[in-house]
Every structure is written in C-alpha cells, then in structure tokens.
Amino acid sequence: xxxxxxxxxxxxxxxxxxxxxxxxxxxxxxxxxxxxxxxxxxxxxxxxxxxxxxxxxxxxxxxxxxxxxxxxxxxxxxxxxxxxxxxxxxxxxxxxxxxxxxxxxxxxxxxxxxxxxxxxxxxxxxxxxxxxxxxxxxxxxxxxxxxxxxxxxxxxxxxxxxxxxxxxxxxxxxxxxxxxxxxxxxxxxxxxxxxxxxxxxxxxxxxxxxxxxxxxxxxxxxxxxxxxxxxxxxxxxxxxxxxxxxxxxxxxxxxxxxxxxxxxxxxxxxxxxxxxxxxxxxxxxxxxxxxxxxxxxxxxxxxxxxxxxxxxxxxxxxxxxxxxxxxxxxxxxxxxxxxxxxxxxxxxxxxxxxxxxxxxxxxxxxxxxxxxxxxxxxxxxxxxxxxxxxxxxxxxxxxxxxxxxxxxxxxxxxxxxxxxxxxxxxxxxxxxxxxxxxxxxxxxxxxxxxxxxxxxxxxxxxxxxxxxxxxxxxxxxxxxxxxxxxxxxxxxxxxxxxxxxxxxxxxxxxxxxxxxxxxxxxxxxxx
Amino acid sequence: xxxxxxxxxxxxxxxxxxxxxxxxxxxxxxxxxxxxxxxxxxxxxxxxxxxxxxxxxxxxxxxxxxxxxxxxxxxxxxxxxxxxxxxxxxxxxxxxxxxxxxxxxxxxxxxxxxxxxxxxxxxxxxxxxxxxxxxxxxxxxxxxxxxxxxxxxxxxxxxxxxxxxxxxxxxxxxxxxxxxxxxxxxxxxxxxxxxxxxxxxxxxxxxxxxxxxxxxxxxxxxxxxxxxxxxxxxxxxxxxxxxxxxxxxxxxxxxxxxxxxxxxxxxxxxxxxxxxxxxxxxxxxxxxxxxxxxxxxxxxxxxxxxxxxxxxxxxxxxxxxxxxxxxxxxxxxxxxxxxxxxxxxxxxxxxxxxxxxxxxxxxxxxxxxxxxxxxxxxxxxxxxxxxxxxxxxxxxxxxxxxxxxxxxxxxxxxxxxxxxxxxxxxxxxxxxxxx
Numbered sequence: 001x002x003x004x005x006x007x008x009x010x011x012x013x014x015x016x017x018x019x020x021x022x023x024x025x026x027x028x029x030x031x032x033x034x035x036x037x038x039x040x041x042x043x044x045x046x047x048x049x050x051x052x053x054x055x056x057x058x059x060x061x062x063x064x065x066x067x068x069x070x071x072x073x074x075x076x077x078x079x080x081x082x083x084x085x086x087x088x089x090x091x092x093x094x095x096x097x098x099x100x101x102x103x104x105x106x107x108x109x110x111x112x113x114x115x116x117x118x119x120x121x122x123x124x125x126x127x128x129x130x131x132x133x134x135x136x137x138x139x140x141x142x143x144x145x146x147x148x149x150x151x152x153x154x155x156x157x158x159x160x161x162x163x164x165x166x167x168x169x170x171x172x173x174x175x176x177x178x179x180x181x182x183x184x185x186x187x188x189x190x191x192x193x194x195x196x197x198x199x200x201x202x203x204x205x206x207x208x209x210x211x212x213x214x215x216x217x218x219x220x221x222x223x224x225x226x227x228x229x230x231x232x233x234x235x236x237x238x239x240x241x242x243x244x245x246x247x248x249x250x251x252x253x254x255x256x257x258x259x260x261x262x263x264x265x266x267x268x269x270x271x272x273x274x275x276x277x278x279x280x281x282x283x284x285x286x287x288x289x290x291x292x293x294x295x296x297x298x299x300x301x302x303x304x305x306x307x308x309x310x311x312x313x314x315x316x317x318x319x320x321x322x323x324x325x326x327x328x329x330x331x332x333x334x335x336x337x338x339x340x341x342x343x344x345x346x347x348x349x350x351x352x353x354x355x356x357x358x359x360x361x362x363x364x365x366x367x368x369x370x371x372x373x374x375x376x377x378x379x380x381x382x383x384x385x386x387x388x389x390x391x392x393x394x395x396x397x398x399x400x401x402x403x404x405x406x407x408x409x410x411x412x413x414x415x416x417x418x419x420x421x422x423x424x425x426x427x428x429x430x431x432x433x434x435x436x437x438x439x440x441x442x443x444x445x446x447x448x449x450x451x452x453x454x455x456x457x458x459x460x461x462x463x464x465x466x467x468x469x470x471x472x473x474x475x476x477x478x479x480x481x482x483x484x485x486x487x488x489x490x491x492x493x494x495x496x497x498x499x500x501x502x503x504x505x506x507x508x509x510x511x512x513x514x515x516x517x518x519x520x521x522x523x524x525x526x527x
Numbered sequence: 528x529x530x531x532x533x534x535x536x537x538x539x540x541x542x543x544x545x546x547x548x549x550x551x552x553x554x555x556x557x558x559x560x561x562x563x564x565x566x567x568x569x570x571x572x573x574x575x576x577x578x579x580x581x582x583x584x585x586x587x588x589x590x591x592x593x594x595x596x597x598x599x600x601x602x603x604x605x606x607x608x609x610x611x612x613x614x615x616x617x618x619x620x621x622x623x624x625x626x627x628x629x630x631x632x633x634x635x636x637x638x639x640x641x642x643x644x645x646x647x648x649x650x651x652x653x654x655x656x657x658x659x660x661x662x663x664x665x666x667x668x669x670x671x672x673x674x675x676x677x678x679x680x681x682x683x684x685x686x687x688x689x690x691x692x693x694x695x696x697x698x699x700x701x702x703x704x705x706x707x708x709x710x711x712x713x714x715x716x717x718x719x720x721x722x723x724x725x726x727x728x729x730x731x732x733x734x735x736x737x738x739x740x741x742x743x744x745x746x747x748x749x750x751x752x753x754x755x756x757x758x759x760x761x762x763x764x765x766x767x768x769x770x771x772x773x774x775x776x777x778x779x780x781x782x783x784x785x786x787x788x789x790x791x792x793x794x795x796x797x798x799x800x801x802x803x804x805x806x807x808x809x810x811x812x813x814x815x816x817x818x819x820x821x822x823x824x825x826x827x828x829x830x831x832x833x834x835x836x837x838x839x840x841x842x843x844x845x846x847x848x849x850x851x852x853x854x855x856x857x858x859x860x861x862x863x864x865x866x867x868x869x870x871x872x873x874x875x876x877x878x879x880x881x882x883x884x885x886x887x888x889x890x891x892x893x894x895x896x897x898x899x900x901x902x903x904x905x906x907x908x909x910x911x912x913x914x915x916x917x918x919x920x921x922x923x924x925x926x927x928x929x930x931x932x933x934x935x936x937x938x939x940x941x942x943x944x945x946x947x948x949x950x951x952x953x954x955x956x957x958x959x960x961x962x
Contacts, residue, residue, distance in 0.1 A: 138732060139765045217942065255805055256812040308877070309802055312731035312761060378731075380809050460805055 016071045024273055025067050032060055059240065066242035070267040073246075073473050074397055076336055090338035090406045094168055095413075099338045099405040102162050106365055107342050109153050114291060117149055121291045121344055121359055130286050137282070141305070141314035147298045152368035156450045159367075159403060160185070160443070163413055166405070183435055184420030185442045190407055192418040195426070198480060199522055202472065204250040205515070207523050212252025213464040213515030226254075233257045242267055250471035252464050252515070259380040265470050266393040270386045278385035281323035284361075288326075292360045296321045300371045309459055313378035317371050320388050324395075330362035333396035338406035339363075364400075369447075372454040373399050376462050398475055402450050410475040415449050416442055418479040423486055426525060430490050439502040445482040448509075452478060461514045481514060484521035488512070554895045556585040559592060562872045563879065567886040573896065585895055590614070590868060602843045607893050611746070611844045614867040616834045618848075620679045620719045623830070623865065624652045630833035646833075648826045648862050650722040654679075662720050666693060673723040689723060696720070724861055727766065728854040730806065734766040735759045736863060737800065737852040739939060741827050741912070742889055746840035748915035751831055752892060753824070755908045755943040756881050757800040797878065804940030815858065823852060823860045824937050828913055830862060847889055884908055884945060891949070898953060906952065907945040910936050 020026055033051050036042055042050040055061045076088060090096045114121055125133070136143065164185045171189050193201060205211065210225035220226070229251060236244045237260050245264045253261050263269070285293075300317045304310045324330070334341055341363025343356045374391050381387035401411045408414065423441055424431045434441050448456050452475070453465060468477050485506065486493065492505045555577045558565045564587050568574055577583050586608045593610050602608070616622045627649050635643035653662035655676070666674070676696070677687050690696060727734045740754040798806075808816045827850060849869025853861045871886070873879035888907030891899075904911045904918060911918045918936040 142765065254813075255808045259809060308875075309798060312733060312798070315732055315765075379806055382810065459802060 012072075015075070016068055019071055019075070020067060023067070024271070025063065029055070029060060029064065032058070062240055066240070066264070066267050069242045069246075074336075085335065088336050089334070089340075090408075092168075092407045094170075095166075095405055095407050096338060098162070098166055100340070102159075102405060103340060103342065106153055110291075110342075110365060113151065113153075119291055119294075123289050125287060125289050129289075133286050137286075137319070139315055140318040141300075143297075145294070145297060147294055147301065150294045150298050152299060152302075153295065153365055155368040156447045157443075159412075159450070160446045163405065163416060166413065182417075182420065183424055183431065184417070185440050186413065186417045186420055188413065188417070190414050190417055192409070192414055192421055193476065195422070195522065195525075198476075201474075202468075202477070202480075202518075202522060204471075205468070205518055205522060207519060210251060211515050211519070212254065212467075213461070213513065214519065216252075230254045230257070233261065237261065237264065240264060246471055246473065248471075249467045253467045255460075258463065258467070262380065262470060263386070263390065266390060266397070268386065268389045268393060270383070270389065274389055275385045277329075278323065278388050281326050281388075282319075284326040285322045290325060290360055292325050292366060293322055295366050296325070296371070299366055299368060303369055303455065304371045304375045307372075307375065307455055310372075310375040310378070310455070313375060316378050316384065316387060317374050319384050320374050320391055321366070321371060323388055324392060325360040325362055325364070325366075327362045327392065328358070330364065330392065330396060331358060333400060334363060337400050337404055338408075338411075339400070339404040364395075367403065369451050369455070372451050376454055376459060376466070379459055379463070397473075398469060399452065401475060402452065412450065415475060415479040416446065418476060419445055419449070419482045422480065422483040426483075427487055427490060430486065430493055433494055434502060437497055437499070437502070439496070439499040441486055443499065444503055444506050445486070448482055448485075449475075449478045453481065453509075456509045457512060457514065458510050461512065465514050477518070480521065481518055484517040485509065485512065487521055487525070488517055554585055555581065555583045556587070557581075557583045558587045559589040560587060560871060563882045564871050564886050567883055567890070571887075571890060585893075604842075605895070606843050607845060607895060608843050609845060609847065610867060611743075611846050612839045612841060614838065614846055616837045617830065618865050618867045620652065620677055620721075620864065621654045621717055622679075623834075624649065624654065624719065626833045626837065627830070630829070645825055646829055648822075648829070648860065650724060650861055650863075652719050652721040655718040655720055663693065673725055675721050675723040677719055677721060679717045679719060724853055724855055726856040728856050728858065729766055730759075730761070732765045733761045733763075735761045735798075737803070737823075737850075737854070737860075738869070739800070739823070739827070739850045739852060740869065740885055741831075741848045741850055742845065742892060742909060743831060743848065744845050744892065745842065746831070746835050746838045749831055749835055749913055750911075750915065751827065751913040752906070752909040753827065753912040753937050753939060754885055754888070755910065755938050755941050755945075756885065757939065758878075758881070759798040759800060759803045761796045761798070763796060797874070799877070799881070800940045801942070811858070819854070819858050819860060820937070820939055821935065823939065824912065824935055826850070826852065826860060826862050828917075830865060831913070845889075845893055847885075884943070888945060888949075903952065904936055905948060907949050908943045910938050912937050 032055065036051055036054045039054065042054065052061075055064075086096060090099065113119075133140075164187075166186070166188050168188050199206070203209075210229060212226070212229065215225040216222070216229075233248060233254055234257065236248050237257060242264055245261050249261055249265065268274075296318070300314060300321070304317055305314050331341060341358040342365065344359035373395065374387075377387060377391055377394070381390055398410070401408060402415075403412065405411070405413060420431075420442055431441065452469070453462055457465065465477065465481065469475060489505055493502060496502045496505060552573070554571075554574045556568050556574050557577055558568050568585075568587065569576060574585075584603075584606055586606075588608060588610060590610060593608075593612065597608075597612050616626055627646060631643050631646040634646060651665060653659070653665065655662070671691065673689055673691050674696075675687060675689050729735075737757060737759050739757040742752040742754070744750040744752070804816060804820075807819070830850075846867060847869065849866035851863040851866070853863050855861065871882055873882055885908065888909050891906050892909060899906070912935070917933065920934040920936045
C-alpha cells in the first residue's frame, strides 16, 4: 500500500526526529543554544530566529544537516504505519524464512564447535591473562595461539549454495525453460536494473565526465581535470557538507583527501565520547574472552596476514574486530537487516528470556574472509578509535547486506541476480558457453562480491571502487564490475573447457583498472 | 688488439671493428650470475651467450672478476661491462663516509653552511679502528643513544651488532686485536660504527627501508637514471628498542629476514614503492610526500657527486646501484647504503617481474643495439635524473623552467607504464635503422 506523499514525508521526519532525540548531537545542540543566550546578538523578542541564525553561522546547523542526511541514507524509507517491524527488516516472507533457516544452521555449527572443543562461548579472563593482553595490545599478531581445531563457521561458497536454493513459493516458473528464463544460479524474481537504467543511475561515471582512476593517469595533463577536482574536494571539506561530499566522491577521491571525505560522508567525527566508547570496548576485550575471538584470529591469520599488502596491518585488524564483536550498539542495525542476532542463554537457563543474551554481543558471527572488510581501511585511518568507527559505519551501512538474505537492491541476492542478468543479456554466448562447461559465472564472481572485491583488486583500485559505493550509497556497482571483468576477459574465457580453467583465467585481478572497465561496460558497449 | 699480462687469462678481443653507434648484427654476452639477469640476457633478441673462452661484447660480471681482470683486459670501443673499476668508493661504508665528508667540506667552502646541510643524510659514521678515538668523543657527547657496528665489506646483514655501552665495543676490540704473527692471508676486516636511527618511521608497528634503483652511465659527465619502481622491505617483527640483540627486528634486509624463526616465505615482506607512496600521501598529503621524495632525489645526486672525481669513469662501464634508504619519524630520509650488486634473485612473482623489467630497461639504456639518439629523458621505467646538471620534467631537452618552478624529472613511486612508453620510443627508430 503506497503512502500519500505528505504522510510519507511527515512520517519520515517523525522517525528521524525520534532517532536523533537523545543522541549526543541533540545534547550538544541544546548546550550550544543555551550557551548562545549570553551573546549580544540573541534578543528576547526574536529568540527563535536568532538562535537559529546562530546555529547556522557557527556550523551546528550543518552538523545537524549531516546527521539527518546520514539517517536518510542508512534507514530505509518508512513503510505503512501499520506494517510490522519485520517489514523494515525484510518485506518478503519467504526471504525472511530463508534467512531464519540459514541462521539456525550457522548457530548449530557454532554450538557444535563449541561442544566439540569444550570451549565456552564466553569466559572471564584471569587477572594475569588480562595484564598480559593489555601489554600485548599493539602487537596481538605476534601471539600464535593454537587455532588448528577451529574452523570458520562458514565460507562464501556455503552461503552461495543457500542462495541458489531460494525459491519464491508464489512464483510458478513453468516446466518448459524458455528464452526468457534465467539461466543462472539465482532463481528468484527480483527487480534488477538493466543497462539503460544503470547508465542513468551511474550517470557521473559517463564518458564525458572526468573520473579519478582514468583522467588522472600520467598521460593526461592535470590541468584538464585533476587539479580542479582536488580544489573542489578541498572546498567540500571546508564546508563540511555530507551531501556534497557524497556527490563529489562519485568521481573519485584524491588520495590525500579520501580519509576525510569518507569520514564526512559517514558522519564520523571522532569526538571524545567516541574515543571513550572505543576504550570501553577495549576493556571489554581485556576482561572477557569470547569464542568468536578465536574465529577472528583464525580469519586474520588465514586471509589478511597472507595478503601481500595487508599483512602489515595485522595488529590493527585484531584491535578493530575484537572490539567490534563486543559492541552492542551494532545491534541497532538489525532493525533494517533481515538477519536477527543469535541468542544465547546463561548456563542452565535455556529458554528463560531474562537470561538471554545476544551472542556475540554485537550479533555478528564472522565468516571466512570477514577481516578483509577492515583491511583496506587501514590504508586510510591510523588512529584506532577512528578506524574502528569508520569500519563499524561501513558495516552497518553496506557490508551487512553482503551476507544476509534479503530482497534489498543492494543485498547479495539482488547483486547476484544483477550480475547474472547483465552477463546473460549482454554476453549471451559467453554465458551459455560457461554454463555448458559447468562453470556458472556466479560460482567465480560470488566471492568477489561478498568481499566487495577486497583482496582481489589492487588497493588503489579498490579504494576507487569503494569511493563509488559511498557516492551512490549502493553496492550495485559490485555486480556491474563483476560483469565488466567477465566482459574484459571474454576472449580467453570462450576458450576454456572447465571450471578450473575458467577460475584460472579470472584468478588474478590485481592488474585491473576498475574505472575504465566500468566505463566501457556501461557506456561503450552496444546494447 | 688484445694485450694480456697473464698468459692463462682470456680477455676480450675486438672481433669486428664496428663504429660505436652502428647497430650490430649480433651481440655476444657473458654473464657471471645465474638468476634473473641471465634469463633476460638470454631472451634478448640478437644476443648470444658465449662460452667460457669466447670473445664478448657485453659482460655482466661480478666484482671479484672485475678486481682481478679489469686492469689487464683490453676492450673495444663498443664493449660494455656492468661495473666501474673502483665502485667501492661509493659502496664500501668507510669510503663513502670519507667521500661524503670531503664533499660536504667542499660545498661548505663554496656555497655556505646551508647548502652543506643538504649532505647530512648519512648517519654519523666512524671508521674502526682508525677513528676509534673520534668515535669515543662523539659517543661520550651523546650518552644513551644506540650505535650499530657494521663490517665495511660484508653484505646481507652479516657481522652486524648493536650496542649502547662503550664496554661492548672495548670487549669486541680486544677480541679483534691481532698481533703481526697472527696475521694470515685473509684481510683484517674494517668496521664502521654508525649512529643508529632510533626513531624510524613505522607502518603497522613495523620498521622498513626502501630499495631504490639508480643507473649510472657515466661519472664524467655525470649521467644518472632513476627507476620508477622499487620496494619497501618490512621487518617481520614489531619494532622496539628494548631488544637490540634481536637481529631480526633491526635488520630489514630480506636475506636476514629469511632466517628469522617466524619467517614465512609465502608471506611477502615487501610493498611496491607505489603502494608506499600512496599510503604516505593518504596519511600526510601530497605536498609532504613530494618533499620527502625530493629529499631522496637529493641523496642520490649528492652521493654520486661526492665520488665523481674519484671514480674512474671508463666509458665501457655502467653500473646499476641499489640504494637503501631509511625514513625517520620526522619524514627525513637517511642513506643507509649503496649496493653495486643489488640482489637480482627474485623473492616472489611480483619481485621477479620488477627485476625483469628493471634489467630489460637497463639494457635498453646501455643500447648495444644502437637504437637511441642519446637525447631521451625517459626509457621504459627509467627517468633521466641527472645529465651533467638537473633534468627537468618539462617537454624538450632544454631546461627552461615552467612558470619559474623547476620540476625534477624523477617519478619514483609513480605509475610505471613502461611497455607503452617503450613502444612509442622504439617505433620511429625502427624505421630509421639500417639493416
């Protein structure tokens, strides 16, 4: 049921006001307003207007604007007031059910590992151990705990199997496969954009618009685009306008400005209370040991530590991920995430709600490759609490959609379907050939998308890609890039005769230049 | 004509007296190494490997051969060899110190104290045992700082130790003293005591140094090229001054790292220098990084200038140096050492490719094939850094500053699109080449 535009707007405003009420920004604004009463320009007769004016000139209105903008970006538009809260998580019942079963499986796997190894889900550390950990906080990578018995709870390919089996019970595909049928692995009827729609959506990536990643190459004189773009970026930062920054980064961030621009878009300011919060999380880590900590260690050792470039940041990864597991503020994002945090019960009180806790405290169980979400950020942020906040915000805005089952256009299911549709529509010969040799393209590209290409692309290219994720507030670009990569290597792929050979052709993406690939695929391919 | 002092020794004979710049039908080479350089030489079109006693036009020799044979080997005009006779003026730790000190004094006389400070990129070093007393004086002036004792001639991190107490040196000196009776065939080794840089710039808590490649085609006049690629070598363990006995922390040479207990050969300890440059730009901004790299350019030029007058600039010689640079926390680059035989063994696929391209481009510049005009400012991944004077990035060969600001023709850490550049470079020349 569609809402009237006015009711929709006032509902949205009401919800945002509700969320911002009681936030630290709210109390800061109140304090500022109260403090301004002493100023000569604030007159009793025109109190409201004068305070508003004051907040504008002192930059506080801008901060409020940024906060509202952030809320609009993160939270979905409100549904009908009568809709139950599950609808904000995920409107389609069959998707919710599928996510529920998947979660049961994960939890079962976690519990059985727990029982097998007789390791508690959580335990308090003895004082000696606490002291030791505190001393080693900046070099946890040097620790070599025996992790041989721990297994990742799941890997991307397990998740793909689940997605392949998703079916909409209301949708009858018919027995006869027709041309219109989708030949790929994903068999659910979700709406995905086609190339004309993508061209419109990603219009700033067009051939006539300057891009970082293309127009800043050594062949192009910087006066043509780069210098001006950097100047504009500096202006955006001076104005501290989130919305402007988001628009700006669609053309890419200059390396020197990227850290600040992303922080502006994500509305991270690293206030003293944020630093304090991080320190509190750190002390939680020191005091309690969680089973997921071992999973995190194992993941970092298996993935980031082995990466040619990210190995250097190993210690930062522990400092971020261990704290992340204990951050209960992350639980808020489950209101719009189709997933539900697993519940655990205090020993002996199974089923008794008063003794239920979320496990891990942030409700997110890491899987194989999870640490790669954090690794590229270490290139930009060096102060642990800021790095932490940036990652957390990236997670609750984007990354969570890559491993939960939902119908959201940026959810992994839609991305897979978008990828397969693009490929089948525009490279039908290639798609058919790969399918015939048992090399369904999604089997290869799935892991790229789940990790948002982290660890597959060269770092500078990855950051240019993530610029656009932030700029468009959407993950669809991941699917487009995946299709563009296949298009780029189409000639070689047509010659392979097995899945293994296809994997080999696409094994090394480290030399790819992301922006030219995207531009060619979207704007220079004949449709 | 060949003239050899030693009967048993085989030298090179000018087989065909071709004019120097004329393209040759085939180039005979010899190679003393069995790693990447041999692969590159073998793959080069028109180059043929000669057997032990054959005549050669090109020799990638090792320094010991050079030491024994260079002085009594006649070489034709066109013949090239990959070392300068007395390169050790630049590469041995005690000689470079002497040369830099002398050069610094010269600059101070000619251009003043401020200019002379530009030579302060080499940590204070004293030759042992000859400058022992000077060292002790300096040591006493700065109590508590750490010093590093290095043998002058050994490489790959061998024979090095750190110390803070004079007692450690005195003990070591006692052990090292030999009486005349005890002297044997092997040379008494010289050491240098060098101020240890205690505040290195750390990334991820780890210490690293930079390896940069500089190709010198002649000393008089000084012609030097800078390669765009290079790498940052990381220590495998976290940096701390409390464990100065831990060899593995302080020495970032890959050779030493390889013997560390937690060394994992699958784990790269290197970052390409492009990645390093991007990381620093993201952290400190473009201007600061430009300054840092400009200071590194300064190190390369000044170090070469300091030995310009002492190195025998034989026109047959060229040399590919590996510079080791350490950055401190104030973003000041320090020269640790110059290698005349930088390792050409590859530690990974990426490393192999870097070294292949580096060597290919080196051979392009040596230009045995006579394809170049001599006016090029860029060949593959190499940029002409110094041509008897600074080289500017501006178009053309004349050093006319653009808008009054001179931009050096160096691109360390920039994108190395060498294939494209080489294609453009050699295309027009092919049409001019006589068969």
